[in-house]
Amino acid sequence: MELRKLxxxxxxxxxxxxxxxxxxRNLGEDHPSVAKSRSNLARVLQDMGDLEGARELLxxxxxSDLENLGENHPSVATRRSNLATVLQDLGDLEGARRLLGLAxxxxxxNLGEDHPSVAxRRSNLATVLQDxxxxxxxxxxLEQVLASGLEQLGEDHPEVAxRRGNLAGVLKAxxxxxxxxxxLEQALASGLEQLGEDHPSVAxRRGNLAGVLQAxxxxxxxxxxLEAALASGLEHLGEDHPEVAxRRTNLGTVLHDLGHLDEARTLLETALASFIAKLGEEHPHVxxxxxxxxxxxxxxxxxxxx
Numbered sequence: 001m002e003l004r005k006l007x008x009x010x011x012x013x014x015x016x017x018x019x020x021x022x023x024x025r026n027l028g029e030d031h032p033s034v035a036k037s038r039s040n041l042a043r044v045l046q047d048m049g050d051l052e053g054a055r056e057l058l059x060x061x062x063x064s065d066l067e068n069l070g071e072n073h074p075s076v077a078t079r080r081s082n083l084a085t086v087l088q089d090l091g092d093l094e095g096a097r098r099l100l101g102l103a104x105x106x107x108x109x110n111l112g113e114d115h116p117s118v119a120x121r122r123s124n125l126a127t128v129l130q131d132x133x134x135x136x137x138x139x140x141x142l143e144q145v146l147a148s149g150l151e152q153l154g155e156d157h158p159e160v161a162x163r164r165g166n167l168a169g170v171l172k173a174x175x176x177x178x179x180x181x182x183x184l185e186q187a188l189a190s191g192l193e194q195l196g197e198d199h200p201s202v203a204x205r206r207g208n209l210a211g212v213l214q215a216x217x218x219x220x221x222x223x224x225x226l227e228a229a230l231a232s233g234l235e236h237l238g239e240d241h242p243e244v245a246x247r248r249t250n251l252g253t254v255l256h257d258l259g260h261l262d263e264a265r266t267l268l269e270t271a272l273a274s275f276i277a278k279l280g281e282e283h284p285h286v287x288x289x290x291x292x293x294x295x296x297x298x299x300x301x302x303x304x305x306x
Contacts, residue, residue: 077106161190245274
């Protein structure tokens with residue numbers, strides 16, 4: 001098993017740096033193996049949070065492959081996709097969009113419409129478009145990805161449920177709550193059937209569906225789903241996991257909307273303490289949770305003074 005999969009990123013980085021140095025000495029700057037080693041090291045650096053280091057390596061690997069393999073080689077498209085994910089993490093969405101557009105065009109030309117890589121690249125491009133606020137563009141891509149999955153993989157394939165969830169996120173952002181709800185209900189039903197009650201993906205899908213129900217005003221339905229997601233998180237992730245704090249926050253906001261102020265306060269206070277302990281005072285989740293808690297406390301104060 002790869003060291004990066006085992007979480008031993010420091011050792012993986014050291015070994016890959018030594019291998020790269022050896023290849024540079026023995027094979028030279030322009031050898032294809034050097035580009036591959038740079039790409040492998042970049043993946044580890046990206047996992048470690050060294051995005052600038054990963055970017056530099058991937059830019060070198062891409063330049064080498066363009067020179068040695070040519071514009072239309074599949075490896076060039078792969079390098080572009082990998083570099084795009086780093087640029088996206090760095091906030092360079094336009095750069096990521098350009099690279100992913102080129103990678104998608106290459107996959108369509110070289111692999112054909114029905115190849116799995118085409119769906120992956122459409123999905124990756126859609127996430128960038130969504131981050132840029134181009135919801136119509138993201139929706140169009142994700143609808144194609146879902147249609148391809150239904151045709152190639154079938155209704156019951158786990159990947160199809162994932163694609164429904166991704167499309168639902170865009171529909172929700174567009175305000176198409178009914179469309180998002182339908183997709184998420186199908187994704188949840190598929191998860192329960194294919195993965196079982198205790199699978200982490202089921203809890204995530206419950207949380208996503210609950211967000212749509214809350215936006216539609218179905219607070220009881222949202223509460224039921226979030227309570228199940230929280231119970232699953234506590235059992236499988238543990239009391240101190242940040243995902244459990246997120247689920248407590250989401251449930252707290254629904255209870256607030258339902259008027260259960262004391263229960264909402266307890267959940268939000270617990271979530272806030274967990275966020276601060278695990279993520280630090282400056283993390284965005286801390287500010288969000290504090291804002292929700294402040295709103296609950298203000299409503300509690302008004303209720304006691306009336």
